[in-house]
Amino acid sequence: MRHSHIAAALILIAACDNAYDPDAPAIDPTAPKIRITSPERGTFAGAVSSIEVKGNAIDDSAITSVTVNGVTATVQPDGSFVVSVPVTPGTNLLHAIAKDAQGNTGKETRAVVAGKLSSIDRTITQAITASLSAQTFNAIGRGAATFIQDTNLTSMVTPMNPIVDYGTTNGQPDCLYAQAKITGMDVGKSTISLAPQAGGLYIDATLENIRMDTHLQWAVSCLDGSRNVAVGATKIRVRGMFAVGIKPGGEFDIKLQNQNVTVTGFNVDLGGVPQQIIDYLDLDGRMGPVIGWATERFVVPMLNKSLDGLNETKTVDVLGKKIDIALSPNQITFDVVGAIVLLDSELRAQGDAMSPGFVYVQNTLPAMDKSQGFQLAIADDAANQLLSSMWAAKALEAGIDLKTGSYGEIGKLYDRVEITAKVPPYIDATGDGLKMTLGDLIATFKNGESIATQVAINAHVELKVVSAPDGGLRLDVGAPTTY
Secondary structure, eight states: OHHHHHHHHHHHHTTOSSSOOTTSOOOOTTSOEEEEEESOTTEEEESOSEEEEEEEEEOSSOEEEEEETTEEOEEOTTSEEEEEEEOOSEEEEEEEEEEETTOOEEEEEEEEEESOEEOSSSOEEEEEEEEEEHHHHHHHHHHHHHHHHHSOHHHHHGGGOOSEEESOBTTBOOSSEEEEEEEEEEOOOEEEEEEEETTEEEEEEEEEEEEEEEEEEEEETTEEEEEEEEEEEEEEEEEEEEEEEEOTTSOEEEEEEEEEEEEESOEEOOTTSOHHHHHHHOHHHHHHHHHHHHHHHHHHHHHHHHHGGGSEEEEEEETTEEEEEEEEEEEEEEOSSEEEEEEEEEEEETTOTTOOOEEOOOOOOOOOOTTSSEEEEEOHHHHHHHHHHHHHTTTTOEEEEGGGSOOHHHHHHOSEEEEEESSOOEEEOSSSSEEEEEEEEEEEEEETTEEEEEEEEEEEEEEEEEEOTTSSEEEEEOOOEEO
16 A cells, blocks of 8 residues: 555656646747766666766757756757766766756756665664653653562562572581572652763662561571561662663663662561571671662662663564664763663665675764653664665565555556666765755556556755654655756
8 A cells, every 4th residue: 555655646746847837838849858878767876976967958949058957068050968066975866957048948857876885794883873851861760660560570680699698608507507588579659860971870768668578497506496577668779870881782782880778677587596597697697788779779770771762673564664773872972961872783684685785885973962851862874775675675676556556646557666776775964954855767558468658756845853743753744856
């Protein structure tokens, strides 16, 4: 269905040299005719700064001028012309205009790709920049606090067992040993504050009414003993710094450093436990580190979940083609306003092995406002890798049966239209806005197996990323300027 929509749009603009004007005069049958003979459609010119354009212009009277992209060409008496035209990296449209003495004009446009080609099989370094505000991290902290209150804490802390292991040999009891294991844990109210600072995320967590059920076992002079004990505290406060780095494999590495744990209102009943064993157990000293470790176990998954979208590999379906998306973090930095994350990307369509490559242009990193929630900026190189890959995989080609759709007069004249692109679309973000160039889209109209006519379509389209009503991002496409 999407191919049908694309085809319909192309059919409507196919015969236009500019946007359709219903009040424009009829085409002048005596207007000059101009044809570009070089470069050919679909030319990849390489790393050049100018292109030599050749062609022919004819008129029933005389040609007075030929220009290509505003540059005046040298015209010979036989109507042949040549001119050198500046080009920039990417897909360039060459607009040739011939004028006669009466001011009539004839026009032709074609596309050429200029610039050094980079292999399609590559990672775009620092292709995506994401910013997260202090408010975003504060919300993550609140979510972690709720998680602590609602989750099964016992299963999360039992991997620390035994929390005390004194005097055993390879975990086996001796004649003098003390061992404590957690069998249950519960927390009442909890608050967690996360604040970005230079070097990472500062955490200030307060847990109230903590109860830790333990099983104690010991031996003194080879006489064994055991008991279940409930350890409690009215309040435990954990402060420290989450250092957030990048592992060699491109994953986030989050660790709690410089923990400062204070315990208030510690209580435990150790009646019947020998004093020597009580000294070994040191439960009031052990409880703080357990809670500190547990807090790290609570918060790190929440941070990882929030950052998951910035580190993923997945495959999606676009225009009937499988698109492989690979994102991995390259760098993350913090200050009191928020965080900036730089991501590497590789965006490829499956089946793009025949790609000649794409034009890669080194970009400067965008200036991000870290105070505004979550923001995302994507380098045009990442988009152009994807577009070039889709073009090579023929994802941008379509064949539409005009007899079975609502295509107006076009559907009465032709049976079918087949659309191909001589060059990949190109996105340019170097100017004030975002612009896509569509070069040499060839619409072939058929009746049966016979070609009735062909139309070459070239266009510039302004793009804009805006906020959608649901709070997400939406790409708005402006009215195309077609040639």
